[in-house]
Amino acid sequence: MFCPKCGTENSDANFKCTKCKQTLKTVTASAGSDPISTIIPYKNAKALIAYYLAVFSIIPCIGSPLGIAALVLGIMGLKQAKEHPEAKGKVHAWIGVLVGGLFGVVYTGLIIFGIVTAVLKK
Ligand SMILES: [Zn+2]
Structure with missing residues (x-):
């Protein structure tokens, strides 16, 4: 074990x-004998936090920092899931990386675009 x-x-x-x-x-x-940790990977806190950050990164105003944080934590969670298979959380970590990464990049891009547009208007 x-x-x-x-x-x-x-x-x-x-x-x-x-x-x-x-x-x-x-x-x-x-691994596999603990069904709770498959649904909620409480042993892989990074993956779990990344998952929730990714969910909240959908909200436009706070999506940029949350998405980037979810991406970073998701990668860390994936690393932990790889090193400690019993910790699980691979799916949650991937959701953090993909969803967080997507919204983080999109919203950060929009913010930069907004700033550039505002500066060029002057
Ligand atoms: Zn030990």
Whole structure:
């Protein structure tokens, strides 16, 4: 099983993690045995935050900074999901990267366009 704290692979017989001494629970024995973390990847906070930031990045006024933040956190979440498969959150991280990246870039572009247009009008 993988340690829920540090991600180190331990023998299933181990009661505690060999690296960080975290108590290993049989509930988190292997990836796929924890349906809650598939829907809500609470072990991959970066992916979860990226997902929510991406959802709110749809709002025009705050979409630019939120979208960029979602993109950055989404990439970090993807990295964490790759290093710690038991943390999950890959789908949430991808939504953060794609949706956040899209709205972040679009709204930032609109802001820059607005500023340039305003400056050129003078
Ligand atoms: Zn550990």
